[in-house]
Amino acid sequence: MPRRQIAEGAAAPQQGEPGGEPAAGPGGPRGEPEPEPGGETTRRRRIRSAVRQLSFEAGGEDATSLVEAREAAFVKEKEKQAAEREAERGADESPRRVRLDSLEAAGFSPQSSRLWSFDRETEEELMEEMLLQLAEMCGLPKMSALTVHTFVGRVAGHYSDEVDFHSFTHAVDVTLSAFLLLTRYGGREHLQPVDAMAILVAAMCHDAGHPGLTNPFQKATQSELVSQYGEEATLERMHISIGQSILRSPGCNVLDAAGFSAEEQAWASELIEFAVLGTDLSTQSTVMAEWAEMFGDGGSAAGAEGAAASSCLCGFTMDEAARKAVGRLLLKTADLGCCAKPWAVAQHWAERLVRETQAQTAKELELLVDTQGREAGSPVAGSAGAQAKFHQYVVTPIFRAAAAAFPAFNEGLEQALENERQWRCAHLLAGCASSRGCALTLMGVGRALSEAEGAEAAA
Numbered sequence: 001m002p003r004r005q006i007a008e009g010a011a012a013p014q015q016g017e018p019g020g021e022p023a024a025g026p027g028g029p030r031g032e033p034e035p036e037p038g039g040e041t042t043r044r045r046r047i048r049s050a051v052r053q054l055s056f057e058a059g060g061e062d063a064t065s066l067v068e069a070r071e072a073a074f075v076k077e078k079e080k081q082a083a084e085r086e087a088e089r090g091a092d093e094s095p096r097r098v099r100l101d102s103l104e105a106a107g108f109s110p111q112s113s114r115l116w117s118f119d120r121e122t123e124e125e126l127m128e129e130m131l132l133q134l135a136e137m138c139g140l141p142k143m144s145a146l147t148v149h150t151f152v153g154r155v156a157g158h159y160s161d162e163v164d165f166h167s168f169t170h171a172v173d174v175t176l177s178a179f180l181l182l183t184r185y186g187g188r189e190h191l192q193p194v195d196a197m198a199i200l201v202a203a204m205c206h207d208a209g210h211p212g213l214t215n216p217f218q219k220a221t222q223s224e225l226v227s228q229y230g231e232e233a234t235l236e237r238m239h240i241s242i243g244q245s246i247l248r249s250p251g252c253n254v255l256d257a258a259g260f261s262a263e264e265q266a267w268a269s270e271l272i273e274f275a276v277l278g279t280d281l282s283t284q285s286t287v288m289a290e291w292a293e294m295f296g297d298g299g300s301a302a303g304a305e306g307a308a309a310s311s312c313l314c315g316f317t318m319d320e321a322a323r324k325a326v327g328r329l330l331l332k333t334a335d336l337g338c339c340a341k342p343w344a345v346a347q348h349w350a351e352r353l354v355r356e357t358q359a360q361t362a363k364e365l366e367l368l369v370d371t372q373g374r375e376a377g378s379p380v381a382g383s384a385g386a387q388a389k390f391h392q393y394v395v396t397p398i399f400r401a402a403a404a405a406f407p408a409f410n411e412g413l414e415q416a417l418e419n420e421r422q423w424r425c426a427h428l429l430a431g432c433a434s435s436r437g438c439a440l441t442l443m444g445v446g447r448a449l450s451e452a453e454g455a456e457a458a459a
């Protein structure tokens with residue numbers, strides 16, 4: 001229903017509305033919307049009725065062919081729905097109903113939206129819109145909306161509703177950040193159209209199949225995924241593999257539908273792999289060192305104000321290595337995009353990550369493994385102190401490099417720096433609350449924070 005409301009420009013979900021948390025429930029890895037009050041989702045009902053009909057027609061065919069037939073019926077149904085939507089849209093000047101600009105006119109803010117209050121259908125539509133709009137902006141021949149629809153549906157099916165943070169909503173959020181970095185913040189100016197499209201596709205697939213359990217957990221438990229994808233970047237290799245197998249599936253190759261040659265598609269595939277591997281946080285120092293070696297410090301040593309001067313990419317020949325590096329930085333920045341959201345939104349995402357980490361902790365206690373340094377007394381993952389450190393060592397360096405490369409992104413950097421201050425304040429307050437007789441008053445916290453910052457700057 002939000003889809004209809006948005007289409008009429010009436011009521012896109014607004015900041016400040018009740019959260020609308022997706023209920024933990026039997027959404028399942030195929031990504032069906034939540035069951036309607038009656039019980040089943042419409043999609044399930046359609047499949048079941050298709051199966052009933054098929055089993056009637058098949059008159060005793062074996063189970064395998066029935067399952068295959070069911071799959072075929074599902075794909076056919078999806079295609080039919082897409083064709084109906086295409087027909088509904090008509091062939092007038094603005095063929096699509098939900099456009100980002102019309103969403104924004106209805107009050108939707110890409111920077112601060114509470115995406116988690118959208119339903120799955122709206123999220124999928126947003127994804128489709130971004131891909132179609134980017135293609136349009138890149139001057140690509142009219143992409144088939146049907147292929148985009150099928151592709152997004154398949155990608156969505158690989159995100160589990162059981163996972164708190166690395167959900168389809170996170171994928172939509174990251175895709176939205178990548179879209180803004182490419183368009184509004186100027187990333188596209190330094191790239192070829194095929195690079196821009198590849199990065200958006202990479203954003204969509206970058207956490208596909210995520211089980212909510214980290215790489216160190218996979219390694220410590222020698223999981224099934226480790227045997228399949230190896231110990232290095234286990235999850236990232238799985239995300240890449242899923243994304244590429246979807247692209248190879250009939251009716252899903254959006255790069256082909258965008259009109260790219262086989263050679264360009266091979267390049268896109270290489271870029272997607274390179275960029276998604278860069279989202280593995282254990283590669284942080286390598287990625288940043290390679291970036292600095294290629295483009296220099298840019299504005300990354302300067303403050304938020306200093307970064308705005310001019311792009312550190314100006315004057316560089318954008319050869320293949322440079323395009324890959326820019327693509328990777330864009331995706332890394334987009335992946336951390338929730339840290340550049342207004343404080344309340346950033347906090348919500350942090351809470352989701354805490355819930356996901358707690359679920360992993362419970363599993364670790366069961367299996368007697370420790371991948372989080374609990375024995376060594378590391379700060380509790382997700383605590384304000386850990387968040388502040390994460391900003392300091394991971395988010396801020398990446399965002400500074402991004403703001404130096406794409407000066408318009410300075411507003412994202414500023415918001416992230418403000419959030420870092422908030423986490424540090426919260427950390428100090430938590431310390432104050434836990435130690436009896438602490439002299440820090442609320443007003444004293446600001447002074448203590450400035451002193452701590454001063455001491456750090458001097459060090």
Ligand SMILES: [Zn+2]
Binds near residue numbers: 207
């Ligand atoms: Zn991610």
